[in-house]
Amino acid sequence: AQSVTQLDSQVPVFEEAPVELRCNYSSSVSVYLFWYVQYPNQGLQLLLKYLSGSTLVESINGFEAEFNKSQTSFHLRKPSVHISDTAEYFCAVSGPGAGGTSYGKLTFGQGTILTVHP
Amino acid sequence: DTGVSQNPRHKITKRGQNVTFRCDPISEHNRLYWYRQTLGQGPEFLTYFQNEAQLEKSRLLSDRFSAERPKGSFSTLEIQRTEQGDSAMYLCASRGLAGGIHEQYFGPGTRLTVT
Numbered sequence: 665a666q667s668v669t670q671l672d673s674q675v676p677v678f679e680e681a682p683v684e685l686r687c688n689y690s691s692s693v694s695v696y697l698f699w700y701v702q703y704p705n706q707g708l709q710l711l712l713k714y715l716s717g718s719t720l721v722e723s724i725n726g727f728e729a730e731f732n733k734s735q736t737s738f739h740l741r742k743p744s745v746h747i748s749d750t751a752e753y754f755c756a757v758s759g760p761g762a763g764g765t766s767y768g769k770l771t772f773g774q775g776t777i778l779t780v781h782p
Numbered sequence: 783d784t785g786v787s788q789n790p791r792h793k794i795t796k797r798g799q800n801v802t803f804r805c806d807p808i809s810e811h812n813r814l815y816w817y818r819q820t821l822g823q824g825p826e827f828l829t830y831f832q833n834e835a836q837l838e839k840s841r842l843l844s845d846r847f848s849a850e851r852p853k854g855s856f857s858t859l860e861i862q863r864t865e866q867g868d869s870a871m872y873l874c875a876s877r878g879l880a881g882g883i884h885e886q887y888f889g890p891g892t893r894l895t896v897t
Contacts, residue, residue, distance in 0.1 A: 668824075700888075707786075708825070708873070708888040754824050767838055768877060769815060770886065772824030 666691040666757050670773035678781050679747055685740040685776045687729075687755030695757040697738040698770065699729055702752045711753070714738065725749075750780045784808075786889035788874050794895045795864055802860045803892045807876030814857050815886060816849060817873040818842065825873055831857060864896045 671686040689695065699711040712723040719731040729740045738755060756770040787806045795801050807814050812833050817825035828847070830838040833854035843849075846864075851857040861868055871893050875886040 670824075673822075707890040708875075710885050710887075713885065756824070767830050767832075768813065768886070769827045769830055769838065770817075770825070771827070774822070775824050 666695065666759055666771045668755050668757055668771055668773035670753075670755055670776050672776050673774065674777045674779070676779045676781060677745055680744045682743050683741065683745050683749075683778065685753050685755075685778065687738045687740065687773060689736050689738065689755070689757045691736075691757060691759055693759050695759040697729075697731060698756040698758070699723075699727070699738070699740050700754045700756060700772075702754065702775075704751070708754065711740075745778070745780045747780050747782060749778060752777050786874055786876050786887050788872075788889040788892050790892060791890060792893045792895075794897065797864060797866060797896055799864055800860065800862045801864055801894065802858055803872055803874075803894075805857045805859070805874030805876075805889060807856070807874070808878070808887055811876035811878045811887070812854060813877040814851060815875045815877070816857070816859055817875065819871040819873060819891070820869075828859075828872075861894075864894075866896045869894055869896045 667690045669688045677683050697714040700708045701711045702708050712721045714721050714731045722728045727742045752775045754775050755773040758768050758770050789804045814831040816828040819825040827840050829849050831851040834851050846862045849859045871891045873891045874889045877886045
């Protein structure tokens, strides 16, 4: 079984400050890792993903996340946040489903609400 | 590509009534997922379809819940004899065979309130 823990339920920051949203996962098999973002009154959108290869992945809007296998972490970072980054962020993993078949179902963390203040 | 759509967006029903939600995936996507999200929690997996076949169901999906995907296109999720604990956001996601093969595209969700 897989599980995801997002260590902070809420993170308030000021505009242009750096931010880190923490995510740890537990799995007995190799996983794929994702960060999804949910803006107010909108659906979930994929922010970035780690499937294989370079452990540092980046999004088009300045976020990055680093896969750390030894610490089973996939923390999300941004060096300078904007008001428009205010949203809820979800870390998720996927891996083999029932019978070892990879159905790609996602296991999500509880979410972190990022609030950027002017 | 108009994205994943879900209807209705909001549903208020009285305890004991039956409700049905619809999900229209991205047209070329053959894989479809249902999730449930309660307040303050991340989405939880409910069930998975590949084409018209329902290949996996979560233990969260009690006997009162049934999902179908006739002809491998749209999907419906029905809840019979609703309970207050069923109040949640029900999310649908779809995924294709190639190109972003591990990316699920989510619909806006159906918010169910059981009074």
